[in-house]
Amino acid sequence: MSTSRSARADIAQQILDHARRLFAAHGFDGVSLADISKRVGIRKPSLLYHYGTKDTLRQAVLEQLLAHWNDVLPKLLMAATTGSEQFDAVLSKTVAFFAEDHDRARLILRELLDRPTQMQPLIELHVRPWVTIVSNYIRRGQEQGRVRFEADPQSYVAHMTVLVIGSLATFETLVALAPEHEPRELLLERHTAELLRIAKTSLFRPRPAGGASPATDSPHPS
Amino acid sequence: MSTSRSARADIAQQILDHARRLFAAHGFDGVSLADISKRVGIRKPSLLYHYGTKDTLRQAVLEQLLAHWNDVLPKLLMAATTGSEQFDAVLSKTVAFFAEDHDRARLILRELLDRPTQMQPLIELHVRPWVTIVSNYIRRGQEQGRVRFEADPQSYVAHMTVLVIGSLATFETLVALAPEHEPRELLLERHTAELLRIAKTSLFRPRPAGGASPATDSPHPS
DNA sequence: ATCTGTGACTACCGAGTGGTAGGGAGAATC
DNA sequence: GATTCTCCCTACCACTCGGTAGTCACAGAT
Numbered sequence: 001m002s003t004s005r006s007a008r009a010d011i012a013q014q015i016l017d018h019a020r021r022l023f024a025a026h027g028f029d030g031v032s033l034a035d036i037s038k039r040v041g042i043r044k045p046s047l048l049y050h051y052g053t054k055d056t057l058r059q060a061v062l063e064q065l066l067a068h069w070n071d072v073l074p075k076l077l078m079a080a081t082t083g084s085e086q087f088d089a090v091l092s093k094t095v096a097f098f099a100e101d102h103d104r105a106r107l108i109l110r111e112l113l114d115r116p117t118q119m120q121p122l123i124e125l126h127v128r129p130w131v132t133i134v135s136n137y138i139r140r141g142q143e144q145g146r147v148r149f150e151a152d153p154q155s156y157v158a159h160m161t162v163l164v165i166g167s168l169a170t171f172e173t174l175v176a177l178a179p180e181h182e183p184r185e186l187l188l189e190r191h192t193a194e195l196l197r198i199a200k201t202s203l204f205r206p207r208p209a210g211g212a213s214p215a216t217d218s219p220h221p222s
Numbered sequence: 223m224s225t226s227r228s229a230r231a232d233i234a235q236q237i238l239d240h241a242r243r244l245f246a247a248h249g250f251d252g253v254s255l256a257d258i259s260k261r262v263g264i265r266k267p268s269l270l271y272h273y274g275t276k277d278t279l280r281q282a283v284l285e286q287l288l289a290h291w292n293d294v295l296p297k298l299l300m301a302a303t304t305g306s307e308q309f310d311a312v313l314s315k316t317v318a319f320f321a322e323d324h325d326r327a328r329l330i331l332r333e334l335l336d337r338p339t340q341m342q343p344l345i346e347l348h349v350r351p352w353v354t355i356v357s358n359y360i361r362r363g364q365e366q367g368r369v370r371f372e373a374d375p376q377s378y379v380a381h382m383t384v385l386v387i388g389s390l391a392t393f394e395t396l397v398a399l400a401p402e403h404e405p406r407e408l409l410l411e412r413h414t415a416e417l418l419r420i421a422k423t424s425l426f427r428p429r430p431a432g433g434a435s436p437a438t439d440s441p442h443p444s
Numbered sequence: 445a446t447c448t449g450t451g452a453c454t455a456c457c458g459a460g461t462g463g464t465a466g467g468g469a470g471a472a473t474c
Numbered sequence: 475g476a477t478t479c480t481c482c483c484t485a486c487c488a489c490t491c492g493g494t495a496g497t498c499a500c501a502g503a504t
Binding site: 233265267268271272 | 480481482483484
Binding site: 027030106110113114116119120124127128131151154155156157159161162163169170173176179190191193194197198199202206 | 248249251252328331332334335336338341342345346349350353370372373374376377378379380381383384385387388389391392394395396398399400401412413415416417419420421423424428
């Protein structure tokens, strides 16, 4: 019983987990099937029984990541309705998604570097809708005067995507730049807070102190 | 004559160039010495004559990159004297440095991912001074009211570093997100312009319309 | 009790890896 | 003219790689 049904998915998932960790840390070419199977505690052919090829394993890791992302994104877009709420939610939840497990950011970044052409259809499929929605929101905001008119929506979103993924992927390394030995957890919080600040400040127009622009409603989230 | 003095450095440099390109494109582990030597047009042992080890070749590529960077940075810091000029110069020249050859950004990013611990001393050596100077400039700007007081100098600089490197490293791939087939050269220009806009807007306080703070000189670059 | 399918194993393979040994052509030095 | 030095070559090595063949233990179904 303990070996029949549950163990099957269990082992496959264990392989996936260790593969994800190792791929994220050392890259696809930097990890051998022997490395992975050793971590799992099985022999190499047993691993190949579950995933017939190293490349299928890579794809499986990536698919699980994207599946998780696709699971979280629509709810996110549904949940928050009003403009600035939606922006805030999408942005901070995206950060949270990658902050939850930095391997995700590292993995995506590596794939972006290693297999640019193969990533483009995936980008098209999984990132494009996101970008389109946010871009449209930004454009709407520009018309309404909430968003800085100089902002380039499409380019802005691309930069923020890179910033979120890049900052979290390299966080562990760039801790070296922190002057004092801050408790890491706190540093991460401070770091992501600054990220959100940069994103918002560079997008939204300052709250009109005197009342210059005919902004419709809440001109600027906290 | 044509083979004695000049060819020596020439071949070594050719090896370095092709290694840089290939490492940037496929990663250190994704490139074999055979690949590199084939590009150069020599045999593998000939390559190993110049660089005794694959790892020394990697280091040589990295060192040349950092040497170039160290060559460009001090001049940069010397040239521009006043605060906002200095910031503007440092930022845009840094962008230009990586935009000039995207392999530089890719290479740095890969090293950051692949060898975090070995990169930390290099960061300490080559990036820290830069960060310190800019951070101090930001703090000074905060005291003078030119810079947003909510900004976290150290974290801000880290984010901008990641943003510059990340955006240029992934530029070719993220072109896929551009809706129309813009002439690429123009798209790059638009992209870097937006990057600079984000960096400045999120840092500097809006030009005081009434005149609240006792800012010394030009409170805000174009 | 027997059959069947699952999932692990040992043993092995060809290709490719980084790296070495040793030799040879040609220019520079004596 | 002999020697030395530079730089490339062919041939080879030990090892690791992803992947295959075939076997075996065992749980569940018949």
